[in-house]
Amino acid sequence: MSILKVYNPIDIEVDHGDGVYLYAIDGTRFLDFTSGIGVNCLGHSHPSLVNALKSQGEKIWHCSNLFKVSGQEAVAEKLVKNSFASNVFFCNSGSEATETSIKVARKFFYEKGYSSKNRIITFEGAFHGRTLASLFAAKNPDHTRGFGPDVEGFDQVPFGDHDALEKAINQNTAAIMVETILGEGGIRVIPEDCLKGLRKLCDERGILLILDEVQCGLGRTGKLFAFEWAKIKPDIVPIAKGIGGGFPLGACLMNKKTASTMSPGSHGSTFGGNPLAMSIATVVLDYILNKDFLKNVEKVGNYLKSRLEEEVIKKHPTLVSGIRGRGLMLGIESKIKNEILIKEMINHKLLTVKASQNVIRILPPLILEEKHVDEAILKINKAFKNL
Incomplete structure (x- = not known):
């Protein structure tokens, strides 16, 4: 093999x-009942997705973000119009979307003059991706073993332990990051009252709320995003899986204040938001956004x-x-x-x-x-x- x-x-x-x-x-x-682990939201070989891929494939596949990419603004606008976000960054996977979230949160406080405010609180049982930072954010020993030294900057608390969470927040805390519904961690739903409490806690302590919706977002719960059930607005949300309907695509959604500190050169992606991905995401969102x-x-x-x-x-x-x-x-x-x-x-x-x-x-x-x-x-x- x-x-x-x-x-x-x-x-x-x-x-x-x-x-x-x-x-x-x-x-x-x-x-x-796997749908590629929550990816194939419109099922397999959906005619509209096949047609979109064929049509775009005859035009252009890749041109890099050196140029304005056809479809990017339209897809971003659909996401912004239907969410808390003011800006979107396109990438290729959930891990990349999570990494972007971490960078945006840290950059926000750095640009505000708080360079030491860079630690992110996460929860036991989480899964945020396979890249080094996302691995050590989740701190699952089965996934991190052999990949040391540890990536610093993450403080983990037991899932559902409010007292431990309160104690973990200090002057160096930049954000709390959690999946709205833990997927790999056993399909554990954060109750709506707890999500509201997280939002309130972040506001009171002057930190950001990152809700990882890579698996639970894009219509999987009956709303575009699972956090909508709690009627709250996070600051940053990484998404992937369903947004591409089977085609590799991820994105990081962020509100105006966090987006304001990102500038040309502060982040990027060779393939993120390529024309093929955008043609498919357009179709996926047209379906999912239908009430x-x-x-x-x-x-x-x-x-x-x-x-x-x-x-x-x-x-x-x-x-x-x-x-x-x-x-x-x-x-x-x-x-x-x-x-x-x-x-x-x-x-x-x-x-x-x-x-x-x-x-x-x-x-x-x-x-x-x-x-x-x-x-x-x-x-x-x-x-x-x-x-």
Whole structure:
């Protein structure tokens, strides 16, 4: 094998996808409740995305940000018009978007004359990316082992420990950074009151609030951003995954005050916001920003959650104990090793994702319909009967 052994892939070689289904090279069809770990928001091979890619591919692929890139301003304007942000920086991944968030937060205080105000508070169980700074922001020992020396500038507190958070803030704190819903960390939803409390705390202590919406944003909960349920406005938000619908794209959204300290040369990206990515993001946002689309995500998400609670949890109390999450970002709490349940679901042609805290992530495409939920529940119950 020539591929670096940093993955442990399932023994399924994918040939193609169609809507909410993936097809292996032998023709086997799987109901895909992974969507590329929350990426393929419009499903696989969506005609509008295919057409956008083909059309743009015949014009220009890349020209760098030395020039004004076609589509960038239009996509940025869609995001700004529908969010707290005043400015957007385009990149290629969630890790890059997180790195941008860190840089913007530190630069803000540096330019205001507080160069020592550069530390960022994060939470145990977080996942912010695979680059060095994002790795050490999350401080998961399984991910950081062997990559020392540690990247300094991060202070971690237990998730949900308000007293520890209060104590961690000092004169060198620049920001608090947290996922609105922890994905890799076990589909843990920050309650709306807690999000409001974070906003209030940041305002009182004169620090910034960074909400990582790489996985939970872009319509996955039934709103464009998950923090909207709490009716708050963060200062900086990194996004990725769903914004590209399967094409590599990330972005960092920021409000006016934080954007004001960034200047030409302070940050950049060779491929960020390239014409191909912008053509696809335009289509993705046109779908997601449709109120009926978001209402359907919420409706189908509620239907899926209720079916899981009523027909899976109650039928298999020795295997699973509860359902977490919101919209189409759900987690099944497993009483046995989650890999066992995931493997058995694969045997019944249903694909799901592992998470921490022995949770099974449910991340279907946002085009999911109730008939697909019914199909999934049937597969899950058949799979769990074998255990």
